[in-house]
């Protein structure tokens with residue numbers, strides 16, 4: 015039985031024990047493979063610390079150069095989510111868009127920002143997301159404080175996965191509207207004119223098979239209740255948050 019199932023069985027009574035004996039420092043490796051033909055790939059390491067913080071390191075290549083790439087830890091502590099397969103391409107356009115991937119990869123648990131807030135609320139904070147260099151390499155390292163990490167995440171890192179967004183379908187080294195048009199996801203939040211290229215997943219990674227950790231099943235049980243918002247947290251966002259989001263996305267689009 016997997017560790018998280020044991021925790022579920024123990025239920026509420028186990029909670030004081032979890033707080034009394036925080037997890038030891040532990041390192042979990044992730045292999046991120048390309049999504050949507052992005053040509054990008056990455057290796058990631060998450061080290062959970064005894065103080066409840068989490069160091070995340072990512073080294074990737076093949077990303078849209080000089081462009082910000084939103085990246086998140088997706089899934090749920092006890093959820094059975096996984097990196098999307100081609101079956102998630104609901105409209106058959108050959109791309110698993112952000113909103114199409116949600117039922118398989120789950121919502122955002124942690125936004126892998128470079129500074130400041132790292133909650134799901136910062137899922138689209140592209141001004142605080144890592145930017146690939148001129149050669150398309152993307153390197154990221156940050157220790158995320160315990161206070162920014164939802165309960166249950168540190169103990170269940172091996173059940174989660176990492177998604178990086180933003181790709182260049184037509185190979186012109188920028189996000190544009192020509193190949194995929196406007197982002198359906200951004201538009202669903204009231205943000206017009208953002209390229210779909212900027213929001214579609216470029217990589218997704220589960221725990222490396224070489225790490226000897228079970229990588230989870232393929233059940234979609236329970237996903238029906240998920241909001242249709244892959245970046246997570248934005249379902250509850252008010253009008254003010256949408257305005258901020260629009261500004262951030264427009265700035266990002268202008269920058270690239």
Ligand SMILES: [Cu+2]
Pocket residue numbers: 084085086088122177178179244245
């Ligand atoms: Cu994401």
